[in-house]
Amino acid sequence: MADTKQEIVRIENLHKRYGNLEVLKGVSLSISEGEVVVVIGPSGTGKSTMLRCINLLTRPDAGGIWVSGVEMTNPRADINRARENIGMVFQDFNLFSHLTALQNVTIALTKVKGMKPEAARAKGLEELEQVGLADKANAYPAQLSGGQKQRVAIARALAMDPKVMLFDEPTSALDPELIGEVLEVMKKLAKSGMTMLVVTHEMSFAREVADRIIFMDGGYIVEDSPPDQLFTNPKSDRARLFLSKIESYHRTEGPPMGGRG
Amino acid sequence: MQNAEAVFSSLPYIGRGIPMTLIITTITLAFGALIGLPLALARVYGNRFWAGLVNTVVQTIRSIPLIVIIFIAFSVLSDLQLPAFVAACLSLAIRSSAYQSELFRGAIQSIGPGQMMAARALGFTRIRAIFHIIIPQALRLAIPSWSNEAAVVLKDSSLAFAVGVLEMMRRADYVRARTGNAILTYALVGIIYFLMTFITNRLLDQLDRRLSVPMEGS
Amino acid sequence: MSALLSYYQSILPKLWAGTLVTLQLSFWALLIGFAIGLPMALARIYGRGLLKALAIAYIELLRGSPLVVQLLLIYYGLPQLGIVIPGTTSAIIALGLNSAAYQAEYYRGAILAVSEGQMMAARALGMSRLQAIRHIVLPQALRLVLPALSNEVAYMLKYSSVAFLIAVKELTAMGKIAIGRSYKARETWLLVAVFYIILVNGAARLMQYVERKFKIPGLQMEEVH
Numbered sequence: 001m002a003d004t005k006q007e008i009v010r011i012e013n014l015h016k017r018y019g020n021l022e023v024l025k026g027v028s029l030s031i032s033e034g035e036v037v038v039v040i041g042p043s044g045t046g047k048s049t050m051l052r053c054i055n056l057l058t059r060p061d062a063g064g065i066w067v068s069g070v071e072m073t074n075p076r077a078d079i080n081r082a083r084e085n086i087g088m089v090f091q092d093f094n095l096f097s098h099l100t101a102l103q104n105v106t107i108a109l110t111k112v113k114g115m116k117p118e119a120a121r122a123k124g125l126e127e128l129e130q131v132g133l134a135d136k137a138n139a140y141p142a143q144l145s146g147g148q149k150q151r152v153a154i155a156r157a158l159a160m161d162p163k164v165m166l167f168d169e170p171t172s173a174l175d176p177e178l179i180g181e182v183l184e185v186m187k188k189l190a191k192s193g194m195t196m197l198v199v200t201h202e203m204s205f206a207r208e209v210a211d212r213i214i215f216m217d218g219g220y221i222v223e224d225s226p227p228d229q230l231f232t233n234p235k236s237d238r239a240r241l242f243l244s245k246i247e248s249y250h251r252t253e254g255p256p257m258g259g260r261g
Numbered sequence: 262m263q264n265a266e267a268v269f270s271s272l273p274y275i276g277r278g279i280p281m282t283l284i285i286t287t288i289t290l291a292f293g294a295l296i297g298l299p300l301a302l303a304r305v306y307g308n309r310f311w312a313g314l315v316n317t318v319v320q321t322i323r324s325i326p327l328i329v330i331i332f333i334a335f336s337v338l339s340d341l342q343l344p345a346f347v348a349a350c351l352s353l354a355i356r357s358s359a360y361q362s363e364l365f366r367g368a369i370q371s372i373g374p375g376q377m378m379a380a381r382a383l384g385f386t387r388i389r390a391i392f393h394i395i396i397p398q399a400l401r402l403a404i405p406s407w408s409n410e411a412a413v414v415l416k417d418s419s420l421a422f423a424v425g426v427l428e429m430m431r432r433a434d435y436v437r438a439r440t441g442n443a444i445l446t447y448a449l450v451g452i453i454y455f456l457m458t459f460i461t462n463r464l465l466d467q468l469d470r471r472l473s474v475p476m477e478g479s
Numbered sequence: 480m481s482a483l484l485s486y487y488q489s490i491l492p493k494l495w496a497g498t499l500v501t502l503q504l505s506f507w508a509l510l511i512g513f514a515i516g517l518p519m520a521l522a523r524i525y526g527r528g529l530l531k532a533l534a535i536a537y538i539e540l541l542r543g544s545p546l547v548v549q550l551l552l553i554y555y556g557l558p559q560l561g562i563v564i565p566g567t568t569s570a571i572i573a574l575g576l577n578s579a580a581y582q583a584e585y586y587r588g589a590i591l592a593v594s595e596g597q598m599m600a601a602r603a604l605g606m607s608r609l610q611a612i613r614h615i616v617l618p619q620a621l622r623l624v625l626p627a628l629s630n631e632v633a634y635m636l637k638y639s640s641v642a643f644l645i646a647v648k649e650l651t652a653m654g655k656i657a658i659g660r661s662y663k664a665r666e667t668w669l670l671v672a673v674f675y676i677i678l679v680n681g682a683a684r685l686m687q688y689v690e691r692k693f694k695i696p697g698l699q700m701e702e703v704h
Contacts, residue, residue, distance in 0.1 A: 057378055084384040094375035098398045098474055108383035111393050142475040153379075160383060263559075324633070324679035325672045326640035328651060333672065336664035412543070419545040423644065430547060443555030447548050455543035 005032040007066075008164050008195045009054060014063035016049055023049045024060070025219035031164070036196045038206040038227075041216035042242060047199040048091075050216070051166050054197070055079075055086040068163045084112060087157030087165040091172050093149040095141040101128060101152045102137040105159045113160070127155040131185050147178030151185055158189075165189065167198040203246060207231055215239045264440040268449070271436040275450060278429030282457070285350055285418040285428060290411055292354035297361025298396075304362065305369050306391065315362070322359040328420050330356055335424045349421035357414055364410060368403040369395060401472055408465035412458040419454070429453065487670055490657040494674055497653030501678070504570055504642060504649055505635040509582075511575025512631070516582030521612070523587055534583070541580035547641050549573050554645045570642035570649075574635060581631060589624035590616055622693050629686035633679045640675075650674055 009031040016024040023046040031037050039047045052058035054065055056072050056079050065072040070082045095104050102124050109120035128134045131151040141149055150170055157165060167186065171179045183205050190196055190209045200206065206213055206227060213230045215223040215238075223230060223239050234240045303315045322330070334355075335348040372395060380390035422431035433450040437443045522534035541549065550573040557564060593616050601611035643652035654671040658664050 055382055057382060080381075080384045080386050083382060086382070088379075088382040090375060090379060090382075092375055094373075094379035096376060096379070096394055096398075097372075098401060107393060108380075108385065111389060112384040140475045156383070320680075321676055324637070324676040326637040326651065326675055328640045328643070329654075329668055329672050329675060332651075332654075333665065333668045336668060416543075416545040419547045420641070422547075430545070433548075434551075437551070437555060442559070443552065444559055447552035447556065451540070451544040451548045451552065454545055454548060455540055458543045 005034060006068075007031070008033050008035075008068050009197065010064075010066040011050070011054070012064040014050065014053060014065065015061045016046070016053060016058065017061055023219055024053070024063075026063070027216075027219075027221055029214070029221065029224075031195060031197060033195055034193045035211050036190045036194075036198070036209055037212045037214060038210040039197065039199045039214045039216060040201070040203070040206060040242070041222075045216045046219045047216050048168050051088075051168050051197065051199055054166060055083050055088060057088075080112075084108075084160050085163045087160060087162035089150070089153050089157055089165065089167045089170045091169040093141070093146070093153045093173070095144075095149055095153055095156070097141055100138050100140055101133060101144065101155075104141070104152055105156045108156070109159055123159055124155075127159045128152070130158070130188075131155045132181075145178060146174045147181045150174065150182045154182075154185055154189070164195040164197065167196065167200065169199050169201070171200065171202060201246075203231075215242070217242070264442045265445055267440040268436060268442050268445045271440065271446075272449065275429060275432045275436060275446075275453070278427065278432040279453070279457070281426070281428040282415070282418050285346075285353065285421060285426070286411070286415045288350045289353040289357050289414050289418070292350075293357030293361045293410075293414070294407075296354070296358035298365050300358060300362035301365035301369060301399075302391065304366050306387070319359045319362055322356055323363075327352065327356055327417055328423060331420060331424055345421070345424040345426050348424060349418075349426050353414060353418060353421075357410065360410055360413070361407070364403050364406040365399060367406065368399040371402060372398050401469075401474070404465060404469040404472070408462050408469070411461050411465060415458050415461060416454060483666060486661065486663060486666065490653075490661075490667065490670070493653045493657055494650060494671065497648060497650035498674060498678065500567070500647065500649040501636065501639050504567070504574060504639040504647070505632070507571045508574035508578050508635050508639065509632060511571070512578025512582045512635075515576070515579035517586050519579060519583035520586035520590060523583065524590055525608075525612070538580045538583050541577055542584070546573070546577050546638055547644065549577055550641055550645065566642075566645045566647045569645060570639070570647045574639055574642070577638075578631060578635060581634070582628070585624050585627040585631065586620060588627070589620040592623055593619045622695060625686070625690045625693065629683060629690070632682050632686055636679050636682055637675065650678075 007030055009029070011027060011029040014024050014027040015022070027046070027050055029037075029050075039050070041047055049058055053060045054067065054072070056065075060073065063073065067082060068085055070085075071077055072079065072082055095101075096107065099107060102121070105124035105127050106115075106117075106120040109115040109123060110117055115123070125134060125137060128137055131154055133148060133151055133155070136144060136148060136152070141152070144152065154165075154170075170186070171182050174182065179202070183202060186196070186198070186205070187209055198205075198210075210227050213223075213225060213227050214221055215230065215234070215236070217238050222236050223234060225235070230239065231243065234243060300315050300319065303311050304319075305312075307315065331349055331352040334352040335345060338348045338351070339345075376394055376398070377387075377390055380394045381387070385393065418428060419430040421428055422434065425431070429450060433446055437446040440446065519534045519538060522530050523538065526534060550570065553573045553576075554566065554569040557569065597615050597619065598611050601615040602608070606614065639649060640651040642649050643655060646652065648656070650671060654667050658667050661667065
């Protein structure tokens with residue numbers, strides 16, 4: 001069914017190394033419109049690096065990346081324009097510290113998209129409403145909880161009307177009791193048909209929302225399957241080992257909403 | 262004390278040097294900021310060549326006593342028929358720009374890399390991210406150190422008297438020579454300077470509070 | 480070009496003699512600054528009432544007024560009180576008293592940066608307040624203060640130049656004397672500047688060495704300005 005839809009992200013044979021450490025050893029991936037793809041795997045296996053290569057925050061050493069038809073890896077591509085189509089949510093929020101929640105959402109609308117201030121304001125309030133934070137529009141980041149910050153960050157990314165949303169461990173920096181509110185917003189977003197690529201350790205979220213789970217290890221995509229299959233009957237030993245470790249953690253000490261990775 | 266009355270009656274004469282002191286200080290700080298901020302940006306965001314060059318120049322200027330900078334400027338500018346006032350302001354401004362580039366650099370570097378990353382992810386170019394996201398934060402963060410620099414410049418403007426600029430210190434020197442009461446003259450001038458630095462710092466504190474937004478960590 | 484070089488050669492001995500005086504002024508000023516500044520810092524932190532108020536008044540007044548004013552006050556003021564001392568001594572006293580105010584603030588910052596917990600743990604072990612300051616707080620604070628002290632060393636080397644105003648024959652004064660004979664102002668001041676650049680950067684190297692030597696892993700502080 002996915003193949004009938006338009007391809008939003010395509011990655012071909014992506015390589016990246018930092019000094020002596022080869023983080024990505026040839027990763028290929030395709031994501032169609034409306035798909036929710038969750039990336040799991042042990043720490044340090046290149047999941048976040050792959051995500052950052054997609055909008056070129058990290059420059060790949062080799063390989064090709066296309067996002068809604070734009071070849072990101074082409075040196076002549078207008079990367080700033082292309083990035084408007086790619087929403088990104090960071091592990092540590094990265095809200096602009098000197099701006100209120102509303103200004104955080106509107107600044108790129110006015111300065112990058114060239115929207116009129118009133119229109120941007122209306123759009124910003126709408127987006128904050130969507131993440132349940134309209135009443136915090138005038139609060140500064142330092143006055144918000146971690147969960148609220150991350151919801152503002154999601155609203156900020158969504159306001160640009162992106163074609164795809166990248167989530168880089170969006171709940172890893174949160175206290176356990178704040179994880180739920182962020183996952184709720186992400187679930188709602190998934191249901192609305194947004195194309196999403198999510199790096200996370202939240203297995204319950206992956207199981208419930210993902211169309212496909214990608215298991216990465218050692219710089220490769222080891223497995224790419226629907227959640228049912230990956231969780232109940234993983235093809236690779238490495239995925240099986242990883243999942244059993246996660247599960248034993250949850251049985252013994254995991255908080256109700258899932259682990260913190 | 263000898264001639265105390267003469268000193269006190271000369272206070273208005275000394276006080277008329279206050280505007281000159283303030284003018285030198287204001288010009289210096291303004292030019293220092295105008296040059297210092299771009300230098301700071303070059304040091305943080307410039308390529309290796311520019312950052313290295315600016316670093317070396319700043320480090321060199323910071324190693325020379327202000328009075329020697331003033332004498333160099335004076336010896337060059339007096340050949341060009343420019344008054345000592347210009348030499349004093351220019352020297353103070355050159356030195357202040359070196360120090361201000363330090364404090365702005367510190368402020369910029371205390372802003373986490375995530376701010377730039379988030380801006381780029383939203384489609385900001387590097388330049389626009391610097392202008393809309395980094396500089397507004399850096400300027401706020403720099404106010405306390407800038408207040409300190411303002412006090413330094415205010416006090417060091419007194420060195421302009423060494424090349425004959427008729428500011429407060431020069432006037433005090435005349436009064437001391439005429440009355441012979443150095444203790445009272447310089448104590449009074451010292452107190453005037455102290456009050457001026459005190460008020461300057463307070464005003465900038467106010468500005469800091471007025472502009473402050475609840476920022477975390479930084 | 481060779482005329483310039485031979486001029487430089489002719490004033491080198493003078494500038495060298497001035498350099499030694501600059502070093503001498505700075506050394507004694509820093510020492511006086513330490514001897515007065517540390518007790519001032521302790522008085523400001525741990526003292527009460529009049530003692531604390533006096534420490535604060537001293538520190539703020541000296542930091543809030545120009546060094547030139549302080550220098551001339553002492554140079555012209557002491558004879559007024561019947562105390563006649565050489566200019567060099569006046570300069571050392573003025574620079575030393577000035578440095579004391581700045582050093583006091585550096586020590587205060589460093590002492591405050593040593594965590595409350597350290598003092599508490601020392602008291603819990605049965606040390607008196609004084610013992611805790613002496614054996615626990617100060618050894619840490621003095622290491623923490625080294626970067627700020629490096630600044631102060633550079634500051635003294637540069638600001639001792641104001642002593643030329645009272646005819647102390649340090650580096651800047653020697654430059655002036657040389658110009659008085661040769662009328663080569665620009666050339667002379669550039670060479671004087673080079674002397675200071677070497678002096679200040681050399682001192683910075685030396686202080687870096689001291690910092691490394693006394694460094695304790697994990698114990699450090701943001702630079703104080």
